[in-house]
Amino acid sequence: MTEPLIYEISASGRIGVNLPQCDVPESELPSELMRDELALPEVSELQVVRHFTRLSQRNFGIDTTFYPLGSCTMKYNPRLNEDVARYDGFAKLHPLTDEAGAQGALALMYQLQTWLAELSGFSRVSLMPAAGAHGELAGILMIRKYHADRGDTKRTKILVPNSAHGTNPATVTMAGFEAVELPSDENGDVDLEALRAACDDTVAGMMITVPSTLGVFEDQILEVIEAVHACGGLMYMDGANMNALMGIVKPGELGFDVMHYNLHKTFSTPHGGGGPGSGAVGVNEKLLPYLPGPIVDIVEAPQAEEAAPLYGWVMPEKSIGRVKAFHGNFGMHIRAYAYIRAYGGEGLKAVSEHAVLNANYIRVKLHEAYHVPYDRICAHEFVLEGRFKGVDEVHALDISKRLIDYGFHPPTNYFPLIVHEALMIEPTETEDKVTLDAFIDAMLHIAKEAHENPELLRSAPHEAPVSRVDEVRAAKQLVLCCQPALPQAETD
Amino acid sequence: MGYLPHTDAEREEMLSAIGVKSMADLFEAVPASHRFPSLNMPEPLSEMEVAAELQALSEANEHAGDFALFRGAGAYHHFVPSIVNHIIQRGEFLTAYTPYQPEVSQGTLQAIFEYQSMMCALLGLDAANASHYDGATSLAEAVTMALSVTKGKRKKIILSHAIHPQYREVVRTYHQGRDVRIVGDGGRADIADLVDMLDENTAMLAVQYPNFFGQIDDLRGLAEKVHAVGALFVIVTNPMALGLFKSPGELGADIAVGEGQPLGISLGFGGPYLGFFATRQKYVRKIAGRIIGETVDADGHRAFVMTLRPREQDIRRDKATSNICTNQGLMALAAAVYLSAMGKNGLRKVAELNYHKAHYTADEIDKLNGFEVVRDKPFFNEFIVRCPVPVEQVNAHLIEQGIIGGYDLGQDYAHLQDHMLVCVTETNSRAEIDAFVSALAELQK
Structure with a gap:
């Protein structure tokens, strides 16, 4: 299900905020400098809240999902x-x-x-x-x-x-x-x-x-x-x-x-x-x-x-x-x-230690099912190859999209450029072992699926708000802003 | 400690799975001579202790919660509807990153697409990007784009002196390594003088609207003159003023940039803010930064995605239009929520409140002996006041009465010693304004 654009729920005469009356005498406006048209949407406060809340639900975030996006350090963001x-x-x-x-x-x-x-x-x-x-x-x-x-x-x-x-x-x-x-x-x-x-x-x-x-x-x-x-x-x-x-x-x-x-x-x-x-x-x-x-x-x-x-x-x-x-x-x-x-000096050292611990733990659990090209003790992240011998049609991108079905945000794809089909995994220190194990399990399942049913990966994601997005069309038929919905209905 | 979830047992289990004995063993590749340095850092604090310390630091500041504020100069105290901060603190928006994976980022992508759409409507242009760091860096990126559109053959950039002084500084910082000449803002050149500087070597001419002094120049006809020599016309603008006044697009601008902070973003001591950037469709491939486009998914449903990606640094590397990677995504979301809530009628109403309150204040100040409002051009929500004593002295007097006065223009403009830039917004009540004017009255000559 798609969420309509904010312009598509607009109707002439609505407003989403209570504004004060003018408490000073009004001055004359310079009419020759004024604009005639201002095509902003007209929606109620609840419509705004519901629209953007629904949009938020079409996102993965650290708060909802393990987000091992390499080189981005997606750690917990303290609410304090x-x-x-x-x-x-x-x-x-x-x-x-x-x-x-x-x-x-x-x-x-x-x-x-x-x-x-x-x-x-x-x-x-x-x-x-x-x-x-x-x-x-x-x-x-x-x-x-x-x-x-x-x-x-x-x-x-x-x-x-x-x-x-x-x-x-x-x-x-x-x-x-x-x-x-x-x-x-x-x-x-x-x-x-x-x-x-x-x-x-x-x-x-x-x-x-x-x-x-x-x-x-x-x-x-x-x-x-x-x-x-x-x-x-x-x-x-x-x-x-x-x-x-x-x-x-x-x-x-x-x-x-x-x-x-x-x-x-x-x-x-x-x-x-x-x-x-x-x-x-x-x-x-x-x-x-x-x-x-x-x-x-x-x-x-x-x-x-x-x-x-x-x-x-x-x-x-x-x-x-x-x-x-x-x-x-x-x-x-x-x-x-x-x-x-909140951490102090010793605590920050523990942050780095645990970030490195988590990355190495995932690495050793995955380096048999996946090829890890520079396989040694890693720092806070590591890179593996998102491809399998004998399954040429499966790429790093397909593994990434399939991870979404398992409820995980994909790792960084195709970077660094010196690794073929790179998947860069950075768990960060704030992830607990249960989460890491679930991610490892998903990656191992996907490796198996790649051999048994590659199409399952090629057509993933199946469980996301939208299926695979057509990036080529976006670049060819440029639509960078929506036209306001006209004519508008009168509500008052 | 802090936010670490590991139990001792888990840590041991993980170390043993990796095949090492201790944490220290994970760092043997680090040169031993420099490994594990001592850190002269404080002890950790509990959540309530951190909160108390930050509370104390925040209370050591003179802010618009406790003081009547009449200062703008590029950062404005506007009312922010409650819903803005509620929406931008939704964890799914707050804790997501760049929407590289569109299937799980449709929320961010559609919100930014809507932001782009509303900015295009406000600015009267057809392509906006997903934002820059702030108004100043947006202008610096406009210079890069103008140099690129004119194929690097033109080296002259004309800036009005009435563009925010800090924006002009940032332009100079950004382009110090390049072969370009930035002219026009050394003295008091007005717009007619800037037109005289246009020539075949000019890549762009930029003016601010309303300008740094709050004045609205009549820009009609200027675009034709700039285009006649083949240069780009750039307008630095205040989006709040555009609730009332002609859009940059209507005035013929090729690029509109500026500070989006007035659109639902708190003062926050200067950041994070929102640099907006919009241009005409024909230049869209020269824009720096992220752009969101509409497309469909594999099932034909409408979807959104980052587009025109080959301009960007992660693909084009040293040939990219800019090095920009992170933008101000969450602030663009704040602006989208703000503009949705305000809508067509709300934004105009707030802009009118600003206009009327500023003009009422100016009229009252004009009645005082020794104070004079500079009125050679129409103004929006800021205006220049010539003071009978140095501005520093005026402000020292005002702060005693719980009022933060205007910005001292003498800091940036030699010819404006003793001139104060006063800002009035919808948040200033009539009572506050009257108290401000009464306090100034005590300094009358």
Whole structure:
């Protein structure tokens, strides 16, 4: 059953909200500047609630379903964090409030900056970027400005492994650099020889994900960093997989110069159907003056022992500038703060340990029925091949769609690109063993079905709100917005 | 501890299934020299302790719950109907991710399709995307698109100085690595002066409507002049004002961008907000970010899916239209719920309330000695007031009386020292307005 479009339940004269009367004298409107038509729907409050509630029921979410979407870290989103982010003092705080009137918000941001820096061994963090890719752009622009300030203008390339997230090469282009793709070796790690051959004085830096997008800790990571530093390049770490690293290793101590954090992955802020995220960036001393700003700093030390300092906005000396209006996605900063507070330092280490434990548990339970191309102890996720010998017609996509029938959200499909028919599975630490076992059972059943009745997979899902969706038609016959239903019925 | 479900017995069972003895054994690939660093972090807190600490931090702020707020400048205190926050906290929306698997994401997909449809109606254009991070980054993406539409041959971007100062900063940050020249906003150039800057090297011209000062410029005829040199015409707009005023599409805009925060999203100290972006169908393949399209499922039923995917970073990599991946999905949902509830009549009514209350406030302030409302153009819900004393002093006086005054324009515009940008919305009662004016009266010269 489909849910009608909101326009299809509209009727002229309805309204979904009670508005106040005007309590001041009315002024004349400039008629020559006014619009004639405004084609918005006209529906009642209950119609709105019912429509969107029904739509919500056509979604899988973490709240309803195990959601092992690799590289997205779909962990439980604590409800406490939703409540605290809506306290009046945060929700009704104007972004251009004078510093003196926003000390609570600034203290929170300062503390979060400090904790994030401590967790990953960096000197300072800016909370400005609104998402991971936004943090990447900030990071690569910092690298650009660092070299430019030293008069080192022939560095035009950024090295990117072929296992990288698509955002990495796209970011490189946006920042005005050329992306140079590096091959992977037989272990799925960066090919060190190819890397060393590519390192010269035209290399501005390298972007790499740790643990890698295959979900493994590259044991040669120190050699990679050393090679790039030796030719004068800087190291950018894509922090999408930080959920495997808290209390395990600090990227700053490994030698990375800059990285982004995804507060919507590691620090549990809800993904919201595709945002909002938050992509804080951390840097070492080299890049400190270039951070996007403004950032929060202590502008006046405490006057007495128990007193709070005065916090204020500071623009780093050689900042790449502002990447967003106001102060980043502050609502996500509140949630991340509450999350860190609930776990404490030891707790965050336990988060990473259990994320890795869960991933390895699924891996060893599935690596006989499925081919796991780089089968070693993995980090918080791993990649298997969604294909079977002798059953050519079954693809990773079919396994994914069949999982829906078993009540699970599919893993990430077809990424990383260096694995054929990739299925990337990331369970996260908040899933209990019973859920993991049920998922493992479903995957084993599907492997069996693939051999016995491949059509069952090819035509899946059978139990979803819609059957398989025609993506080709959507792109060929573009329909990007609905026409308002006209003519409308009169209700009054 | 925290949100971990594992029992000791389960942990042991799982470690043994993996074939290791301890948690530490799972991390042997991490360089030993750097493994298990010490963390200087606080102890964990219980749920009620976290709540109390955050409550205390929130109460250390001066906010619109406790103060009468007359500040806008790109972020507006509008009334948010209760249903908006109820809907966006439905777990199925809140805890879903990007709708890569359309069969289990029809809720998000249809809601965003409806958001796109309502934004198209409001903006008078035929293709909107699923959103950007905020108004500022939407404008930065419009620049990228204009450069791409003009095939990288045109290098000049003309921005009005009456575009939000922070938006113009963000445009410069985004494009510092590219060969482009951003001009027009260095001084006090008005729209006629911007037209004089148009030439064959111009990729786009952007104005804000209502502009940063709340004024409504008469933009009729401007699009023709921009198009005559083959450039794109971009309008940065406030969607609330469009409840009353001509749409960017009607004014000939090729791209409309802006901040969707007025549509049901709380002030929240600046984010998360909603960058909207719409254009004409002919440019749709040049848009950055997600776009939802209508299609059918295998049984012929209507369904929705992310479309025009080959523009995006996960497929096109270094040739993508942008690196954007996550957008502001939940905020787009909030705007969709808000626009549905308000509808055609509600949005107009709220926009009228803003207009009338702002004009009433301006009229009352004009009666004061030493204060003068700048009235050279029509305005919506914000206006400029020239003050007899520095704005900092005005605001220090107001805060004592429980009022957060206007934005100090001297911070961004040298010629507007002692000028305050005052914002009045439907949330400001007449009593609040009268108290605000009385407090200003105490500063009369």
